Amino acid sequence: MRSEHVLEFPGGYTRTTGPVIGRFLTELRDARLVGVRTAQGRVLVPPLEYDPATGEPVTGEWVPVGPAGTVESWAWVGTPRPGHPLATPFAWALIRLDGADTALVHAVDAGSAKAMRPGLRVRPRWRAERAGHITDIESFVPEVTGMVAPIRLTYQIQPGEALSRFLAKVRDGILLGGRCDSCHAVYVPFRSACPQCGTPITEEVELPDTGTITTFAINNLPDPRAPEVPFVSAYILLDGADVPMIALVGGVPAHEVRQGMRVRAVWVPEAERTASMANIKWFAPTGEPDVEL
């Protein structure tokens, strides 16, 4: 058997503040933070009527403190209850306001527990309507220590003459290379000048879509261009080329890929082809014997 029972004094208790607490709450209503000085010179925030160290009355001297303060310790509230100051997760913290010798308990709206640490600098977030109550401060919030700087640049990219020529051929399922007029090295993708000797390249060479893996990495970090993790990115020396291309290897478990392995391009169906390297899904083993590197 169980029954809910509510104990609540109708309208709430009326509490007489006395001059010390009353002054503190009056200043709060004006969005000011003050502490009271003890006979020994310490500044108590929140103020007390009697110094806990000596039992003597505090002095009548009021000291402006804060508004910033430092978190001394804290506890994270992951699931706020109805009576809590915030509806979203927050921290209860001991906050020592600048100029005070004691700490005040209040809520810190830090977004996540990771943002909380002893030493965190915080400032009060005041309510617009204040009544002379500790909840006139809705919560404390961390000082600004960083900002987000969104940068977005939009480019119109043209592949250029040589790469356009290469990609046009890729649409037809052909890998186009170019032979240097001077040193006779064959570069793929087709390019307009030789990186080795600077000579313009004019002779086009259609290369087969077969080649040899010279070396590779097994990537265990995801990449939008790879179907799964792990995936293999490999240097593939196409038959007849003098420079390798870097491409995905598929159709074989990552740990069965070998240096010297023979591979062939796996093309997407003809109807789906565009002028882009996306035409090649990946390179897959041909089953031929490995090549001696």
Place this chain on the structure above:
Amino acid sequence: MSNRCAVIGVGQTKYQTRRLDVSIAGLVREAALRALQDAGLTFADIDAVVIGKAPDLFEGVMMPEAYLADALGAAGKPMMRVHTAGSVGGSTALVGASLIQGGVHERVLVVAFEKQSESNATWALSTHVPFSASLVVGAGGYFAPHIREYMRRTGAPGHIGTLVAVKDRLNALKNPYAHLRIPGIDRKTVEATPMLWEPIRYLETCPSSDGACAMVLSSEAAVTGTPAWVHGTAMRSEPIFRAGRDTVSPQAGKDCAADVYRQAGITDPRGELDVAEVYVPFSWYEPMWLENLGFAADGEGWKLTESGATALDGDIPWNASGGVLSANPIGASGLIRFAEAALQVRGRAGEHQVDGARRALGHAYGGGAQFFAMWIVGSEKP
């Protein structure tokens, strides 16, 4: 003959994942002020400022040199920015040195930085431009195949990369500026971490760091304090795609090393140098660069690593500071290598000092192992 040039001040920030307490300007200024303090100078004593950093896309700050002029006391002075990808820190030092060697200035402040926490370098290096006919996945994805090829060619056993990962992190425990500090790290610790880009494990890669490094370079007449003398400087580059390019041991690296050794009168780097700070962002690059830089014959670099020769108590310590594997504010990483070389020959490397170091190599590489920068510094005048 060029004029003599010396390093008279070195300043570094503590390298860490996030420096949330300072702006980029505050970060570079911290390093610059420490370098000036080391030299016993102020900004007023500096004639020109050279700043280096890796691609602007890393922080999304275009032309950072314009923004950072005030922070580096460059108002009314010549200031320029250098960019050669990952080798930029080294190139920055060399551009600064050339201004002294050419007699243009008496004192030059060189600074390099990266605040990696403001973005993500792998994103910045993998922007997937339309029409690209190639698939590269971040720096690790690019370098892993070359490491695999090194292992195939030399028959190096699989644990060599792990040995370097452990050795450099043990050195880092002696360097108060190092980012990664893993007390008690051993082979098991490294081997227990996952493969990211096989054959590269997580702890065989460098961390992402925020940090800056600065040096004050001076002419012979303007030296203050304890100088490290520049005995040789060299830069080389090569195209990333060219027929017959050796991506395991790039020709540009060999040529750059030959040039800097010739200037310093060195014929046997292992025997004649006392310590080397070499850009090793993936642990396997130690044996690879041991060969490329002539410390070991082709195919023998891994044996040097395995023998312990490159450890702090070996005959040729590599990366006594903990190296790039222990702190990688990318744009600054090359300059840190050059600065650590200078600290060693000045006898100011603290707990990771190599006893009696008289000549040291600073090395940096970048891009697809296509940009190289090196210098040799010594405790005595060249």
